Amino acid sequence: MTAMAALAGAAALPAAACASPISPQSAPSDPRTPNTKENRMPFTLPELPYTESALEPSIDARTMNIHRTKHHQAYVDNLNKALEGQAAYANMSIEQVCANVASMPESIRLAVRNNGGGHFNHAMFWVLMAPKGTGGAPSPALAKAIDAAFGSMDEFKAKFSDAGMKRFGSGWAWLIRKADGSLAITSTPNQDNPLMTGIADATGTPLLGCDVWEHAYYLNYQNRRADYLKSWWDIVNWNEVNRRFGS
Numbered sequence: 001m002t003a004m005a006a007l008a009g010a011a012a013l014p015a016a017a018c019a020s021p022i023s024p025q026s027a028p029s030d031p032r033t034p035n036t037k038e039n040r041m042p043f044t045l046p047e048l049p050y051t052e053s054a055l056e057p058s059i060d061a062r063t064m065n066i067h068r069t070k071h072h073q074a075y076v077d078n079l080n081k082a083l084e085g086q087a088a089y090a091n092m093s094i095e096q097v098c099a100n101v102a103s104m105p106e107s108i109r110l111a112v113r114n115n116g117g118g119h120f121n122h123a124m125f126w127v128l129m130a131p132k133g134t135g136g137a138p139s140p141a142l143a144k145a146i147d148a149a150f151g152s153m154d155e156f157k158a159k160f161s162d163a164g165m166k167r168f169g170s171g172w173a174w175l176i177r178k179a180d181g182s183l184a185i186t187s188t189p190n191q192d193n194p195l196m197t198g199i200a201d202a203t204g205t206p207l208l209g210c211d212v213w214e215h216a217y218y219l220n221y222q223n224r225r226a227d228y229l230k231s232w233w234d235i236v237n238w239n240e241v242n243r244r245f246g247s
């Protein structure tokens, strides 16, 4: 699907929505993400493309179960609750919801920011991981872009992990492609993400994201976030990062 086709859903808002003076921003995300009914209100918890134990030993099955069926489910439920009756946003994909959150009514803005971010971030996180040995490698084009931006793949990994380590409290580390096409490493607090224009310090297309909330690793690693981040590289699904990069 083209970016124009993806946006057509937002342009075709119902008449009732016209009373609301919003101008939907295009999400600077993967333009191939379909604006299908599965990716619109009411949002649903996605299935994992692997079993809950498939990412062991990097991430244990119990953590995967609680993380998705409790934490992620709560973000989905609370996002749907916040957007209930909000006709202006009923046809938006989750990417568009995130991109437009800063201009939403104050009564729902924080709930959508936290839970819409929570839903997008986790849905992306699950598919950005794959059982060890199955995630492929960075494509030549992505590897070249990473070398150009960060010096080498090892330096990229060190800087990305450092962003995760330096995130005080809960949040995410990201590799993004900015509007000018360059790659950057960034970090957001809570469930904010790089799609959130007007909220995130650096906005762009998220290519890779790592959840550094304690709920992502505490059962197995307790306080050892560095060990979690180190082991996490074993289960990165580079095939999906390549797809998001467009190579």
Ligand code: MN
Pocket: 067, 071, 122, 211, 213, 215, 216
């Ligand atoms: Mn999480």
